[in-house]
Structure formats: C-alpha cells, structure tokens
Amino acid sequence: xxxxxxxxxxxxxxxxxxxxxxxxxxxxxxxxxxxxxxxxxxxxxxxxxxxxxxxxxxxxxxxxxxxxxxxxxxxxxxxxxxxxxxxxxxxxxxxxxxxxxxxxxxxxxxxxxxxxxxxxxxxxxxxxxxxxxxxxxxxxxxxxxxxxxxxxxxxxxxxxxxxxxxxxxxxxxxxxxxxxxxxxxxxxxxxxxxxxxxxxxxxxxxxxxxxxxxxxxxxxxxx
Numbered sequence: 001x002x003x004x005x006x007x008x009x010x011x012x013x014x015x016x017x018x019x020x021x022x023x024x025x026x027x028x029x030x031x032x033x034x035x036x037x038x039x040x041x042x043x044x045x046x047x048x049x050x051x052x053x054x055x056x057x058x059x060x061x062x063x064x065x066x067x068x069x070x071x072x073x074x075x076x077x078x079x080x081x082x083x084x085x086x087x088x089x090x091x092x093x094x095x096x097x098x099x100x101x102x103x104x105x106x107x108x109x110x111x112x113x114x115x116x117x118x119x120x121x122x123x124x125x126x127x128x129x130x131x132x133x134x135x136x137x138x139x140x141x142x143x144x145x146x147x148x149x150x151x152x153x154x155x156x157x158x159x160x161x162x163x164x165x166x167x168x169x170x171x172x173x174x175x176x177x178x179x180x181x182x183x184x185x186x187x188x189x190x191x192x193x194x195x196x197x198x199x200x201x202x203x204x205x206x207x208x209x210x211x212x213x214x215x216x217x218x219x220x221x222x223x
Contacts, residue, residue: 002061002070003051005043007031007090009064012040027085031062031069033092048085052076055138057103062090070133072101093133100130100167103137105158105174109145113177118149121176127155127168135163142174152176 010028011017018028025045032038041064051060052073062069074091078084093099104126114120127140142158156170 002059003054004061004063005047005051007039007041007043007062007064007069010040010042022086027088029088029090031071031090031092033069033071034094036069036092043088045085048088052085057101057136057138059093059133059136060090070095072099072133072136074101095134096132098130098132100128101136102126102128104139106139106141107144107175108141108159109143111144111147111177113144113147113149113151116149117180118177119180120144121178122174123176124155124168124172124174127158127166129160129164129166131164135161137161137164140164140166144175147175147177149177149179 007029010021021028021042026042027045027048029041029043030038031041051058056073059070059072062071069090069092071090071092073088075089076085077087079086091099105124107120107122111118111120129137129140140158140160142153144153147153152173153175154170155166155168155172155174158166158174160166
C-alpha cells in the first residue's frame with residue numbers, strides 16, 4: 001500500500017514565500033511528470049520525514065482534495081547547517097512505465113577480511129537503476145561474506161532482483177578490504193630513543209660568566 005502525503009498549492013518563484021513556509025514547518029515542493037504541467041506545492045515536514053525514515057524509494061500517493069497522484073521522490077535538498085529537508089521534487093509515475101532512480105546499497109554478511117584486522121572501505125553506497133514502479137526496491141545488497149584482505153567487489157556483484165536493471169557502470173569497485181596500517185619501524189625506534197634520552201642539565205653559572213654579566217649590566221661611564 002502506498003504512503004499517502006497531502007500536497008497543497010503554493011505561489012511559485014518568491015523566496016519570501018519559501019522562507020515563510022519553512023518557518024511554519026512546511027516543505028516547498030514540485031510535482032512533475034511526462035503528461036502533466038509542473039505544480040508548485042508544499043507538504044508537511046513531519047509526515048514527509050516519517051515517510052523518508054522508512055524508505056526513500058517507495059511510491060507515494062500525493063493527495064490534493066479528490067485528486068491523487070502516484071509519485072516518487074526524485075530529488076531532495078537539505079540545509080547544509082541543520083541537515084533539515086528544505087525542498088523536494090516529486091516525479092509522477094505510471095504503473096507499467098519504467099523509470100530511472102537512485103537506490104541505496106547495503107552491506108550483507110560478515111566480512112572475514114575485517115575479522116582478520118582489515119578495514120572495510122564502502123565506496124559506492126548508492127546506484128542508479130531502471131524499473132517499473134511496482135518493482136522499485138528499498139535498497140540493493142552486496143554480500144561481503146567471502147571478502148578477504150586485499151580483495152574487492154564490483155557493482156556487478158550487487159544482488160539485483162528480477163525486473164530491475166542497474167545503470168551504474170558494472171566495473172566500478174563498490175567495496176574492498178584494505179590491510180591495516182602498520183607503524184614504520186624507524187618511527188618506533190625514534191620514539192623509543194626519545195623516551196630513553198635523559199633530560200638536559202641546566203649549566204651552572206661560573207665566576208667568569210658572572211663577571212661578564214656584571215660588566216654588561218654596569219652603567220657606561222660618560223666622558
């Protein structure tokens with residue numbers, strides 16, 4: 001069952017209107033599609049965040065009075081300081097028509113390379129796919145249960161369900177396991193030598209050094 005989200009018309013093109021909407025806990029948005037004129041709308045921040053918390057790829061039923069539009073979130077903008085969502089693009093979908101979208105990639109399985117002390121480097125965390133709305137996955141998984149230190153997996157190793165095509169380059173490295181960094185022997189020896197070295201003694205002032213100081217500090221005789 002689709003998530004339902006209420007949309008409301010708004011005035012387009014004025015920054016002051018957008019600022020006021022955000023102050024009121026509303027998120028400016030746009031709804032567009034191949035067979036419709038783009039609509040400037042706003043949605044409630046709280047219900048939008050509830051939907052995003054469960055899935056960023058699910059089909060949403062946008063409700064406006066008696067009218068309903070099935071759509072997906074095509075893009076979202078966030079405030080760089082607060083990380084709050086500030087704008088959303090909704091794209092209308094048609095039941096049997098393929099669409100392109102981005103979905104997250106998740107790690108599956110326990111990595112033996114990490115157990116051996118390696119460092120897991122998760123490089124590609126989302127990929128572009130093409131499918132019909134009813135087959136949109138919440139995420140795709142890549143199994144690292146056979147990944148040892150020094151080995152890697154490509155985008156082509158991601159598990160893809162029937163009816164979904166991955167558009168991201170299949171040869172792109174998705175995840176690898178790096179060997180742990182070892183301290184250089186020279187650095188260790190230098191650190192040990194520094195610890196063993198005794199603290200320098202403060203030289204005591206002799207009679208000669210005192211005499212020089214007294215001469216330098218005595219007033220100069222005027223002729």
